[in-house]
Amino acid sequence: xxxxxxxxxxxxxxxxxxxxxxxxxxxxxxxxxxxxxxxxxxxxxxxxxxxxxxxxxxxxxxxxxxxxxxxxxxxxxxxxxxxxxxxxxxxxxxxxxxxxxxxxxxxxxxxxxxxxxxxxxxxxxxxxxxxxxxxxxxxxxxxxxx
Amino acid sequence: xxxxxxxxxxxxxxxxxxxxxxxxxxxxxxxxxxxxxxxxxxxxxxxxxxxxxxxxxxxxxxxxxxxxxxxxxxxxxxxxxxxxxxxxxxxxxxxxxxxxxxxxxxxxxxxxxxxxxxxxxxxxxxxxxxxxxxxxxxxxxxxxxxxxxxxxxxxxxxxxxxxxxxxxxxxxxxxxxxxxxxxxxxxxxxxxxxxxxxxxxxxxxxxxxxxxxxxxxxxxxxxxxxxxxxxxxxxxxxxxxxxxxxxxxxxxxxxxxxxxxxxxxxxxxxxxxxxxxxxxxxxxxxxxxxxxxxxxxxxxxxxxxxxxxxxxx
Numbered sequence: 014x015x016x017x018x019x020x021x022x023x024x025x026x027x028x029x030x031x032x033x034x035x036x037x038x039x040x041x042x043x044x045x046x047x048x049x050x051x052x053x054x055x056x057x058x059x060x061x062x063x064x065x066x067x068x069x070x071x072x073x074x075x076x077x078x079x080x081x082x083x084x085x086x087x088x089x090x091x092x093x094x095x096x097x098x099x100x101x102x103x104x105x106x107x108x109x110x111x112x113x114x115x116x117x118x119x120x121x122x123x124x125x126x127x128x129x130x131x132x133x134x135x136x137x138x139x140x141x142x143x144x145x146x147x148x149x150x151x152x153x154x155x156x157x158x159x
Numbered sequence: 160x161x162x163x164x165x166x167x168x169x170x171x172x173x174x175x176x177x178x179x180x181x182x183x184x185x186x187x188x189x190x191x192x193x194x195x196x197x198x199x200x201x202x203x204x205x206x207x208x209x210x211x212x213x214x215x216x217x218x219x220x221x222x223x224x225x226x227x228x229x230x231x232x233x234x235x236x237x238x239x240x241x242x243x244x245x246x247x248x249x250x251x252x253x254x255x256x257x258x259x260x261x262x263x264x265x266x267x268x269x270x271x272x273x274x275x276x277x278x279x280x281x282x283x284x285x286x287x288x289x290x291x292x293x294x295x296x297x298x299x300x301x302x303x304x305x306x307x308x309x310x311x312x313x314x315x316x317x318x319x320x321x322x323x324x325x326x327x328x329x330x331x332x333x334x335x336x337x338x339x340x341x342x343x344x345x346x347x348x349x350x351x352x353x354x355x356x357x358x359x360x361x362x363x364x365x366x367x368x369x370x371x372x373x374x375x376x377x378x379x380x381x382x383x384x385x386x387x388x389x390x391x392x393x394x395x396x397x398x399x400x401x402x403x404x405x406x407x408x409x410x411x412x413x414x415x416x417x418x419x420x421x422x423x424x425x426x427x428x429x430x431x432x433x434x435x436x437x438x439x440x441x442x443x444x445x446x447x448x449x450x451x452x453x454x455x456x457x458x459x460x461x462x463x464x465x466x467x468x469x470x471x472x
Contacts (some may be wrong), residue, residue, distance in 0.1 A: 019212035020210060021210060021211070021213070022205075023207070023210075023211075023443065024208075024209075024210035024211040025211050025214065026209045027201075027204070027207035027211075028204065028207040028211045030206045043360060052192075052195045052196065052197045053197075053342065055192070055197035055198050055199070057188070057192060057197070057198075057199060057200045057204075058198050058199070058200065058201070059206070060201075060204050060207055064364075064369070065365075065368040065369055066286075066368045066369050066373050066374075068218060068371075068373065068374055068375060068376040068380075069212070069369065069372075069375075069376065069380065084292045093218070095215050095216035095218050095376040095377055096215070096216040097215070097216075111469075148387065
């Protein structure tokens with residue numbers, strides 16, 4: 014049984030499929046996320062693939078502060094993803110609410126709505142930082158399994 | 160009994176085909192990456208994807224029909240594996256053969272598309288319904304050129320058994336050159352059957368999320384992906400057996416090597432098409448298939464009939 018668990022864990026670390034979701038960002042972080050997916054950075058080296066449906070995804074990549082309107086949709090998409098699942102907050106707004114913190118229509122960071130596994134600050138976070146964040150998330154998962 | 164189990168489970172059954180399918184997916188993805196001037200995935204990537212999906216939670220939508228939703232991927236996998244038993248690989252004899260197995264193989268290869276339709280339809284999701292209808296619409300466009308292009312060499316060989324066709328072309332070494340038009344048609348139709356770019360309309364991820372597979376997750380998605388990988392191998396082997404019947408060896412090692420070269424040549428051509436073309440619209444695809452591809456397939460039949468009636472009498 015232990016060997017099978019080890020093999021599945023190895024496979025999980027080598028094949029994180031991501032789903033990109035904009036929770037109310039100004040689009041700057043989204044452009045940087047898209048840039049990170051281009052052939053120039055080639056994240057397929059790490060087995061990362063962008064998927065369009067939450068059912069296929071392992072990692073939810075969120076950008077932007079959670080607005081009150083999108084809160085329910087964010088939670089719904091999170092719940093549509095099969096276990097095990099991870100969440101990455103990209104950008105300053107996603108980590109803390111950023112300049113929108115305290116606005117009447119904004120809840121705050123992603124962690125106000127769903128649990129977050131990794132934060133990548135930056136306004137906007139650069140593609141290098143995003144890739145670094147994903148690799149660090151995978152590294153921390155690998156360490157926690159030992 | 161043991162021999163039958165060996166044939167089903169190990170060679171040329173699930174194990175052998177799964178490994179070959181994963182290698183084919185790696186070759187396809189790596190080649191695609193290199194053609195785009197990037198590094199591409201490591202060699203274990205398809206295996207890691209498969210194992211990860213096996214270990215994931217399975218979500219079945221409340222609206223979906225449980226039975227059809229769960230059975231579709233299994234049927235897709237089973238049909239492709241069975242079709243492989245009738246295709247001659249490196250000799251002129253397949254593992255099993257009878258007169259008319261060409262038709263059986265073609266129908267078995269149609270079953271995965273039908274399961275994509277049924278799986279998508281019974282997911283009851285908007286995106287998967289659109290994807291399902293598109294895949295069945297596309298079926299009517301590529302299936303007939305594929306049938307006709309594969310029947311043309313059979314006319315020349317005077318048999319509807321794949322083993323007999325291969326044996327005929329092995330006995331007449333240069334006759335495969337007559338079928339080059341048909342080979343082109345079959346390649347285009349294979350692109351449609353495997354739902355590859357430029358005919359990936361049913362899965363069009365930029366329009367309809369993931370088509371029929373939108374609601375699939377975990378183990379069921381892994382089965383579907385494996386079925387598609389195996390379908391690539393079976394389709395390439397079918398084309399290699401009918402259109403590239405040379406270097407057939409009695410020696411299994413050398414023969415297997417040439418067989419691998421042939422199928423990976425076809426897989427490389429499919430990867431090249433994926434890099435070069437963009438996705439067509441469904442109506443453009445159907446128009447293209449009926450206006451240009453089907454008449455060329457008929458031309459191939461005509462050429463073979465005339466050859467058979469005149470020179471080769």
